[in-house]
Amino acid sequence: MNQRKLEILLTNDDGYSAKGINVLADLLLKYGNVTVIAPEKAQSGMSAALSLAYKVRFYKISENEGNGNRLRIYALTGTPADCVKMAMNSFFSIDNRPDLLVSGINHGSNASAASIYSGTLGAAIEGSIYGIPAVGLSLDTHLEEPDFSNIEPYVDTVIEKVISHPPKKGVYLNVNFPYLKKNEIKGFKFARQGMGMWIKEFHKSLEKGEEELYYMTGEFIDTDSSELGDHKVVNRGYISVVPHNIDTTDYRERERLEREWNML
């Protein structure tokens, strides 16, 4: 499984100092050299956004050895997708790609509609554009200092499977772990992107002098009738695995509309 030394690129959207990415960096070191390029600060909800309007700062945090492999950590004042681009500019290239891109472990679920807004997955999309096998990992809890030890053996399984049986070109994986004890986790289940939406999201600030200001919160509406929606699978105690394609063309709808619009 692990004969060749792999080059692994690791990022996230919670920032380089988050617990989830540091747990993951240690775990990945047994597979090869790990290059971490992660946001300086939390970038949740950044989707595949890029820093087009601002200059970004890029600097080294540390470089160490572990398991005979090199762990180097860099911070970037940009988005998760920026981090992948910076890695491809600074340490890798399209002729010298990393063997694997891992994003996470995110503090919080990225199942269902969250997958659309997720910076964790924005980085995985970016890796997939470059042709790198990419996987986003997220733990379904909002505890500030969650216990990642229950899922570590399952994370190893995911990494081994992605190495031995990667998704095809243009496809990245979204893996969500339930926040349960190791023996309560029921195993893996291949799922689909769950359907749902958040409503009532913007609330008026009640701070004095902030009359025009709004902050975001909200209420999730589950509109998924399938039992295979990833958020439902996670709620039932499984680890959901969803392959997503960067080509989001709806080919059937293309044919239908072409016919109906009757333009050609």
Next chain:
Amino acid sequence: MNQRKLEILLTNDDGYSAKGINVLADLLLKYGNVTVIAPEKAQSGMSAALSLAYKVRFYKISENEGNGNRLRIYALTGTPADCVKMAMNSFFSIDNRPDLLVSGINHGSNASAASIYSGTLGAAIEGSIYGIPAVGLSLDTHLEEPDFSNIEPYVDTVIEKVISHPPKKGVYLNVNFPYLKKNEIKGFKFARQGMGMWIKEFHKSLEKGEEELYYMTGEFIDTDSSELGDHKVVNRGYISVVPHNIDTTDYRERERLEREWNML
């Protein structure tokens, strides 16, 4: 075609004062009431990002009548997807949706990989999540003050077709116009999301005292072997129309990996 007064939500990623959105607002007024909620400043490359970390400011710019319909314009210090959420919080709801969401006209192409980073389409995705028929319109030029008059009759055609034959639930349209004279435009072509990527994107700032700073630019690599990639269709002088699905699950890859990972 135009018997009932429609409620149209209009946004963009270039900001409420951009020429493209103002041309479009005037054009849309013949179909019904138009509510513009657009970013205060340019938000290009923001994808479906949300402002989770900051409070946003939301304020009225103007309210006028035109063609017997109401045009109200608001600015938001947030992303294009935020603008749609604010509209659904402030003027509409899931029980009282706008009849149509239009995003644009973007100054610049959103074909090929640009569709992934596009704030114009981030807003269309957000509309689609709420079940609103949504379309993003983009003009393939980087002129600061482009001439939109050549494409106006074609924009009308798109709006009329989306009203009479909307995409199915969960599908939004990405329409890209070539920057040509009216009689040079060859017509519409239903296309697919073109494949490609930008490389060599981050460049070191050469300003004094900015040693760790980088700015983004880059070189587009066309990796599309199909003649139906939307960027290629536009380059040939057609208006590309691509239906995109907010469900990006790759169902075939789901089956293949489930079998290969052999976990169940």
